[in-house]
Amino acid sequence: MTRNSRLPQIFNVVIVAQQGRLAYEALLFAASLRHSAPGFKGRLLIAEPQPGPLWDKDPRIGSDALRTALTELGAEFIPFQSQHFGSAYPYGNKIEMLSALPEGEPFVFFDTDTLITGDLTTVPFDFTRPSASLRREGTWPEPQLYGPGYSGLWKSLYDKFGLDFESSLDLSQPDEYWRRYLYFNAGFFYYRCPRAFGELFLDYALAARDDPPVELCAQSFDPWLDQIVLPLVIHKLGGGRDTLPPGLLDGAISCHYRFLPLLYARESARAIEVLETVAATHKIKKLLKERDAIKRMIYQKRGAKVRALFDQDNLPRREQAIRNRIKSNGFWMR
Incomplete structure (x- = not known):
């Protein structure tokens, strides 16, 4: 050793x-x-x-x-x-x-x-x-x-x-x-x-x-x-x-990540990669689609639209500001 x-x-x-x-x-x-x-x-x-x-x-x-x-x-x-x-x-x-x-x-x-x-x-x-x-x-x-x-x-x-x-x-x-x-x-x-x-x-x-x-x-x-x-x-x-x-x-x-919209807005590319990789497993995918927020954010690609709203290198300092921008664009889900 x-x-x-x-x-x-x-x-x-x-x-x-x-x-x-x-x-x-x-x-x-x-x-x-x-x-x-x-x-x-x-x-x-x-x-x-x-x-x-x-x-x-x-x-x-x-x-x-x-x-x-x-x-x-x-x-x-x-x-x-x-x-x-x-x-x-x-x-x-x-x-x-x-x-x-x-x-x-x-x-x-x-x-x-x-x-x-x-x-x-x-x-x-x-x-x-x-x-x-x-x-x-x-x-x-x-x-x-x-x-x-x-x-x-x-x-x-x-x-x-x-x-x-x-x-x-x-x-x-x-x-x-x-x-x-x-x-x-x-x-x-x-x-x-x-x-x-x-x-x-x-x-x-x-x-x-x-x-x-x-x-x-x-x-x-x-x-x-x-x-x-x-x-x-x-x-x-x-x-x-x-x-x-x-x-x-x-x-x-x-x-x-707290909520999926926050994950896509502010978390690392690695976190999104892990999320989407494990969610793609067939048996898990079938179950996860039962949850509307997961279905829309991951499988219907709403998460990618949320991510496009933000510069991940220059995020708002407070979480509430991130939430407000997501909500004003109609993408908030929990």
């Missing part, structure tokens, strides 16, 4: 899927993982919420054909019960599902609206130092005119949970600029044990939601709750913003 070589890590990849758009995104995710990382030896787990009083209707994937296609791609369904969130806050799935995952086994969670575009096994995860996606905008908090600023708002949460606030700061960023404060997109995160991560995630989420610090009285927790407490969890567990080399996840290895 050479000095710089390393044994491949074995870890689980986890997504949450349920009836509707997420089921078809899960199919694209699973197909892209097998296409781009054929040497991946871990388990691909699909956490699936089960029906219960917190769901308006059965959240499980009802299509036998979709379930079969996912299992043929090597996916395993992991059922979990929704005890705290459900229909009222579906983002809570990524919190509650962690309790159903194999204890003590390293995991990487991805949102279903993600493509694997490179060899995931080459990512040098340090599962003892968790992190999450830094591809985000300053969506939370929103300081009020006569209220606390970013420091006061964030510090109130660190104080509530007995965490050291100062060590979480990026001192290269200006005071009262949102990037100074530990903030992630929850599109991916990882750790050495899903149970340990999940217990902390749930405790912090419920405490912040049900008994927030008075400084946060004017702040919205919906839909931001998961992203509000995620940095607290990561900080508590000894992780941070710089535990992964840049340019891999949300870069050469994965693409969190």
Whole structure:
């Protein structure tokens, strides 16, 4: 073994899927993982919420054909019960599902609206130092005119949970600029044990939601709750913003596209190549065409029209501006 070589890590990849758009995104995710990382030896787990009083209707994937296609791609369904969130806050799935995952086994969670575009096994995860996606905008908090600023708002949460606030700061960023404060997109995160991560995630989420610090009285927790407490969890567990080399996840290895029109508008040529390659597989193609947005964007070439609206080397800085241009041209779908 050479000095710089390393044994491949074995870890689980986890997504949450349920009836509707997420089921078809899960199919694209699973197909892209097998296409781009054929040497991946871990388990691909699909956490699936089960029906219960917190769901308006059965959240499980009802299509036998979709379930079969996912299992043929090597996916395993992991059922979990929704005890705290459900229909009222579906983002809570990524919190509650962690309790159903194999204890003590390293995991990487991805949102279903993600493509694997490179060899995931080459990512040098340090599962003892968790992190999450830094591809985000300053969506939370929103300081009020006569209220606390970013420091006061964030510090109130660190104080509530007995965490050291100062060590979480990026001192290269200006005071009262949102990037100074530990903030992630929850599109991916990882750790050495899903149970340990999940217990902390749930405790912090419920405490912040049900008994927030008075400084946060004017702040919205919906839909931001998961992203509000995620940095607290990561900080508590000894992780941070710089535990992964840049340019891999949300870069050469994965693409969190959010919605297909956004993928065609702003993502790499590689991401589009992977999307259209895996979507061309006959068995998958037949299923994906059931979803109107996928049928129009990929198979009827609406995505190419969206891409022509933008200079990928000079994109609008904010996502909302990209969305608005797509919508004004009549091409928005989800």
